[in-house]
Amino acid sequence: MSQSLRLLYPVMATFVLLGVLWWGFDQLLDRRAHPNRGVAVGAEAPDRLVLESGPGGHYMVPGEINGQAVRFLVDTGASHVAVPADIAERLGLSRGAPMLVETAAGRVRAHATRLGSVRVGGFTQYDVRASINPAMETDFVLLGMTFLRHVDISQRDGRLVLEPPAGR
Template sequence: MRRFRTHYDNLQVKENASPEVIQAAWISLRRKWHPDHHPDQPQQAERIRQLIDEAYQVLSDPQRRRDHDAWVRVQQAGFDAVDPAPVGVQPGLPGRVNSARRPGPLRLTLITLGWIVVLALLWWAFDDYLERREFPNRNLAIAEGGSTELVLRRNHVGQYLAPGTINGGPVTFLLDTGATQVSVPEHLADDLGLQPGRRGRALTANGPVDIRHTLIPEVALGPFVLRNVSGHINPGMTSDQVLLGMSVLKHLDFAQREGQLILTLP
């Protein structure tokens, strides 16, 4: 197991990830760690966003990425190296041990880095546990047209979250049979290529809110792709989740069984 972190680790992508995958991961993580989503720890969220931004700046630049890859290989070689055998007493100097046996600055640095890596891995594992608890379907990957069924697991608060796309842009859907249409947070609308249409009013958990109706050219959820879907742009939504309402779900059959939601084509 590697004992140091790289920019690939910070963006949660593989070292052979394409530029498109790197950009999508950067966008998703920046949204996840927006300080507004972490009111109890805004400074920590901002520090994490800075690490994510720095990783993207390096990996999105071909030359800087090559330099980073070279640094990774050097670090890996250093961690994989075997310590030399202990050096004995120097000839002609009885009782005086060769100074090479004493821990030098390099070894002390490696020990310090080792502890930093251990703490970072513990933090990463805990964060990964929390995210899996909140979003058990986050790694869902089904090729378009590869299946006619989609099975989603319920999270710890009883919600069904699923990754998908709107006009090719990655989003997180919250399936909501109580919503009439697809409700998109206003701060995501431009990135997803949505055009605001006529004004309207929608009733939310926080009361009525002004919205802008829109027609979504393409919505993709697992193997299902729907086009020209009715939706609206909602300025009252502060999260990055898109409510997937009945304007999409009415085209699918769905049933709940043992903490799972099973979606199929009728």
């Protein structure tokens, strides 16, 4: 074996080890940023949904609008489901009447819309009132009270629990 090959093996092993470490660290950071990524949606999902808080204490969860995958940020302070304009375009949502909405950034002109179905975990709501907000520049949809009012919500120890209303 030549001298150059003997030197090449430790260098290659070092790069492979660094690559594996990089990948592992990236996976760890991704799991911390999106702890609820694996939540099932639809008929196979449980009726009781326990969400882990992500960075900043926010609850992100995968779901569907009209059968198409989206990411939701659970927002009990939002009066309705709020969809960024680029996501609304991807979903093929119709822009209805203009409306003014109050956001954390102030008053914004948005458009009313109706969502045929919204799914999160084992929960599905039909004909959900929503808005299309061109000022939202996010890759997620705000899951507001037009959906959340149909579930019982409790929060404890960095977990948010969504379950069917009592007596149902």
